[in-house]
Amino acid sequence: MATAPVPRKSSQPELPGGSPSPDITPVFALKEVVSRLHREHSKVQDLLSSLGFALRSFTNLNQFLELTPLIASRVTDADGGALILFRPNGQMRLEQVHCQDSRQSQSVRKAMETATRQLTAATTVAGAAALTGSKLSSTLDNQVSHFLGPGMQLFGTAILAKNVERGRLYVFSHDPAYEWTETRQKLVRLVADQTAVAIANDELTVELRKKERLDRELEIGAEIQLQLLPRQCPKIPSVELAALCKTASRVGGDYYDFIPANYDQIRSKKGNDECRRWSITIGDVMGKGVPAGLIMTMLRGMLRAEVLNGHSPSRILQHLNHVMYADLENSNRFVTLFYSEYDAETRTLSYSNAAHNPPLLWQAATKTVKRLDTLGMLIGLDIDTQYYDAQVQLEAGDTLIYYTDGFTDAANQSGDRYDEENLLQDFQRACLHCDGPQPILDYLFGQVQQFVGQGRQHEDDMTLIVMQIQA
Structure with missing residues (x-):
């Protein structure tokens, strides 16, 4: 006597009425993607909030500048960042360098210092007129990219204070698959803008202190003059x-x-x-x-x-x-x-x-x-x-x-x-x-x-x- 075949139990959960549900694995994956994006968004917000707090709280400009390449690299998931400032006399100074991998910090610093030193030498009396404005920034970008090496994914943006470029903020990654998306570029520019605000605020503070000293000197002068009358x-x-x-x-x-x-x-x-x-x-x-x-x-x-x-x-x-x-x-x-x-x-x-x-x-x-x-x-x-x-x-x-x-x-x-x-x-x-x-x-x-x-x-x-x- 032939035995009737035993029906195979479905691995999918059944819907009400006994019918099996569709495959829900993509749903779990989508939830994971949304959750990861939410965490990344929260991380970016926290980092930018920290930078904003520093901008409001720090009275020492150097303390704020220490955070600039760090925050810029963190919000973009890059390997590091560097801040180069321009001086009024045409000189350049490597202000801060940050690397996630401390072993690479020395080589990155050396590359940045070499780039700024060579370009500074080129902008002395003979070449100062030729390297100004956007041409200076473009040349600096090329120098930095050259000394960091071809395998580096580099992005640089201007630090503009009162419509004058006061320096460049660079962020880089060693990952060949790393891409500088529009969102990442915007985040770096946002950090650079806050850095420019910090520089402008510091200059205003210095001017205010000078004015306060002058006001005090004028008060003393007025007191002396009043005593002479x-x-x-x-x-x-x-x-x-x-x-x-x-x-x-x-x-x-x-x-x-x-x-x-x-x-x-x-x-x-x-x-x-x-x-x-x-x-x-x-x-x-x-x-x-x-x-x-x-x-x-x-x-x-x-x-x-x-x-x-x-x-x-x-x-x-x-x-x-x-x-x-x-x-x-x-x-x-x-x-x-x-x-x-x-x-x-x-x-x-x-x-x-x-x-x-x-x-x-x-x-x-x-x-x-x-x-x-x-x-x-x-x-x-x-x-x-x-x-x-x-x-x-x-x-x-x-x-x-x-x-x-x-x-x-x-x-x-x-x-x-x-x-x-x-x-x-x-x-x-x-x-x-x-x-x-x-x-x-x-x-x-x-x-x-x-x-x-x-x-x-x-x-x-x-x-x-x-x-x-x-x-």
């Missing part, structure tokens, strides 16, 4: 004074001073209050800022020495011009200076002018204003220039203002200047309605600010002295 107006018999200097920048070129004209009185234990002869002077160095401030400081020292010699105002200006001429000529800067001496016993003001804005004298008896001026050129312009003396008798109620051109040159938004006529009219009005030098000074500064516009910065230093004769 009179801290307060002196007490002169039958005279009341008010003065103010506003600088357009931290260090200004305006100068004013009150100097006891008698050396014995300066040495007197009674102090300067007993001195009855005072020099009152105001000046302006052409320009502003630190150079003008330095010249102003030099002028102050020389003038104070000259005052003690007891010469006339014109002779003092003559001596200053002779002494300062060489220094001012070399600096292409000049000084305007009005020098006067007041004798409290005779109420006589003697003066001489070196092309400064003439002070305005309001005479109480006639209620009119006159300018106090003499012929004379700027100090430092002509060594042979002559200066002249003049005198004026002051009476009780007379008011005198010394000022710099920061007042008359102050401009409003339309470009119109305050000019001397406006100052003269406001000065007359102040003398009629203000009680004392300080209210007059405040009023005149207020008028200029109102003319210029509230909140607008003055372009030049502004200095004003108000002197009023008391009964």
Whole structure:
């Protein structure tokens, strides 16, 4: 009796109803591929996040540059990377080298150093003009590829900071089957871009530190200059004074001073209050800022020495011009200076002018204003220039203002200047309605600010002295 054949059991799992399922091996393989791609994507994200964290956190550029070839090779599954930076003088420097296989590190470093050294030699005086821009990068790429050998899969990209190529980032693999896909190239360029940001940030930090040092030096200069200007107006018999200097920048070129004209009185234990002869002077160095401030400081020292010699105002200006001429000529800067001496016993003001804005004298008896001026050129312009003396008798109620051109040159938004006529009219009005030098000074500064516009910065230093004769 024939035996019925036993049916062979299917190796495939059955679907509901007893029918076998299709082969699911490709499904498992696809899942593995997706899982591997996900892991690689996560690894790339983690590496780039680490580089971004370093960019935000590291204050030392060298620490960041150490990571650049490492991250670039890791995100592309390459064997290593190298970073070459360009210097402003045309020199090249191998900054960092990374190799997954430490045994190859020495040979790769040697190849990179040889390439940069030979190309640097080619870009000296004779060849610097020929190897610039893209041609320099292309030549460097060829040199690096040549010394690394034909079996190396190499990719290089530029490090661009402020549209200037600052170096090259190279990534390489010894695997003959390795391919530089578009994705891998983009990843290397992304690392290079972050490296460029790090270099630019470091340069900005260096510039910021320089600026902070300069700002501190300017603060010190401003403090010294402020200390050189009179801290307060002196007490002169039958005279009341008010003065103010506003600088357009931290260090200004305006100068004013009150100097006891008698050396014995300066040495007197009674102090300067007993001195009855005072020099009152105001000046302006052409320009502003630190150079003008330095010249102003030099002028102050020389003038104070000259005052003690007891010469006339014109002779003092003559001596200053002779002494300062060489220094001012070399600096292409000049000084305007009005020098006067007041004798409290005779109420006589003697003066001489070196092309400064003439002070305005309001005479109480006639209620009119006159300018106090003499012929004379700027100090430092002509060594042979002559200066002249003049005198004026002051009476009780007379008011005198010394000022710099920061007042008359102050401009409003339309470009119109305050000019001397406006100052003269406001000065007359102040003398009629203000009680004392300080209210007059405040009023005149207020008028200029109102003319210029509230909140607008003055372009030049502004200095004003108000002197009023008391009964």
